[in-house]
Amino acid sequence: MKLPSIQLFTLFRIICAAGMLTLSGVSLAASRDIPDLDGLWSFGQCPGGGFLSCMTLEENDPKLTDRALAYQAAIDEMAQPKYDCAPMPIPHMYTDPYNYRLEQLDDRVRIYYGKDDVVRTIWLEGHDHPKPAINEFLYFGHAVGKYENGSLIVTTSKFTFDPQGLNADFRIPSSTQKQVIERFSRDGDDLILEVSTTDPFFLKQPWTFQVRSAPVTDMGDAWTCELDGARRSLRFEVSKYPEDPEVERIKY
């Protein structure tokens, strides 16, 4: 069927208008909901010149449960996974002064940390990503993200039990019930990160902090953990359980 030229012109206008509406709709949605987080960011610093102090969970922090304190007293330093090059957990990773990179893709966000060569994947909602099986637990947990009011909100759960899961310096573990909520947003050129961590076994109340990162151009060298470097200080540790057989660690 051949359409008259006037009808063709009208059809062309309708298609153009629809296209523009769609484009402007996408553009509005992007500017309203999806912040531009893509790039390299400095390690987050506390408000008011507090450096890293607002993030640290103290050895005898009032937020710790009696169970956490009892665990801390029972386990000895040499049993910590960090001596086997196990990476820092989330969110303790943020308390180390290393830059990191955010990569925003259509269906996921990746976070590359300068410490421990860690890469996390945040699975964005609405893309039918598979969930972990009921019996599946992950060292960095299963992270799901969504954009909301100009922020990326990431909820991570399904962590393995981790002997250094809340703090690797003070032997504070985390349970399979640990949940970490991270909110990433922009303030001018800076990146704002708010973190709230709950663990009903080891925390009486949420462990929260907010830090600010500046854009940077250098991620730093690859981390590449060396077992000799990780285990060097162990020969100076005195075992808390001297009657136990001496531990000979696996050389991977």
Added chain:
Amino acid sequence: MNLNKRILLIALAWIFMAGQVSAHHSTRGIYHDDQVLEIKGTVKEWAFVNPHPYLTIEAADENGVLRNWDVSYGGAAVVHLQRQGYSSETFTPGETIIVHGNPARKEGVYGILIEGGGNHPTREDGTPVVAGGSMF
């Protein structure tokens, strides 16, 4: 200023600096915080690796017996020491250096903690091995 005052001031400055860099390490309780030892020895090994670079020097113990001493920068990683001027070339096997630090508590092992807060080893002529600066 007499010698005792100088030692006290150095000790206080050192405690202050150590406090600033001790947020992320696990050397607490394994070195004598209240003792400072000076050792002069020969570099055997310098491993500029993560998570913690390490330095081994051969030096005499209190009885004059040569021992391999493990010199620890505590919780400092490669990047922290790089920011202070260290590199994989900072120490050469066979060279003589002087180290001040806290001796290890455990019997039968020889270690010294120098941290990274400005207490850098010196060459034989007293020159610090690096210029120093902030770890962050």
